[in-house]
Amino acid sequence: MRAHQLEQLKAQLAALEAKVHQHDAQLSDADKRWLHHKSRFHEQLFEQQGASLAGCLEVLRRDLKQIEQMVQVGATGDTLGLACQRFGERFEALMQALANTDTARRGNQLSARGRSSKNSDYQWIDQSVMNSSHKLHQELAKHKSWEDKMVQKIQQMEQALDITPANDKITLQNEILALHKRLGKCRQAMTYIEQRIAWLEKPRY
Template identity: 40%
Template sequence: MNTNQLVQRLREQLRQLEQEVLQHDASLPAAQRKLLQDTERFNSELFIQHGAQLYPCVEQLHKSIDQLEKQLRHQLAQHTIALSCERIQDRFVALKRALGTTGLNARVQKLQQASKRRSYQQRQGRRHQESGFGWIAAGVMQNSHQLYEELNKHLNWAKKIEQKIEQLQSKLENCHSTDKIPVQNDILLMHRRLGKCRQAISYIEDRIQAFERPHQSYNR
């Protein structure tokens, strides 16, 4: 086979493969596009490509064959030409394999994301238990809606405690001196409860921010 026949044969193989790639990219489910949008499916020495669509690889193969044709035309060393041919062959094999493994890659990515979510939730659960707020149900820490409900609950508690403190302050001003100590003790108790409630509010607000940051990236 002469050099012209070699190049023509490679171009014909690429035309056939290009049709398969176009069909593959056109029929990609939206879920697979989303799962693989940031995934590198090839060694960078073969292709520079991200995501489920494979047509960028076809364009790079076109350039490789063009480069080989120039090498042949300029009669470069046989070793150089042989390396180019091997690289082109490796690229053909990798691209053909990728056509059949998109679904598998998507499933692997889905499992990896699920594993990351579980690890995140477990870390949050441990931090929750170590925070001193274990009396807030751990399950609440893993659900955005429940977090907001818990926050609203504590905000209402804080408001009621503040109102109770105001009532006790008014009572303290008007009560007999012999009754002041019990009222002062009640005020001190309410302030302690209010402090704990405010700490819980801050803690829940922090958990909402920590919960939503990773989920924003998962749900892009």
């Protein structure tokens, strides 16, 4: 296993750490109230409740340290593969938690602005689409198709981890994490589109 492959995982974790610290710093009192008693992860991933996500980083650091130690002693096969898979699952869960907070906050801001799409973070969606419920349903279906394809690809790649040579496991894990990141953005966009559809189809009295 090459050292630069492990360094890639470290760099990805460092980037995630920066996002988590930014997330926690931007939490408003309202965010802290509605997230206070929420369990945001499956108990096998993180034992964490509340708005702050910083506590999850220590678990990921410990996982990565374990992978590094395995590499140093020449561990191969299922042991290393399972460690990489566990790290990837927790990494993705934390990324999704960040996206969920951001999407919920954006939904609240959208409501406060009268659901205007002009300041949306999704400027790549044509304005005519944003103002048409029918076109938004088509856009949502397109995103759903992308989501299904990415989920299927991730499952195939995770299954391939079991038979991937030890020297290539970290490289494959990096590819899985990158695809998880794209999947998270896709799901975030889907949530936003669903919110927009709900507002457009809301009865006006």
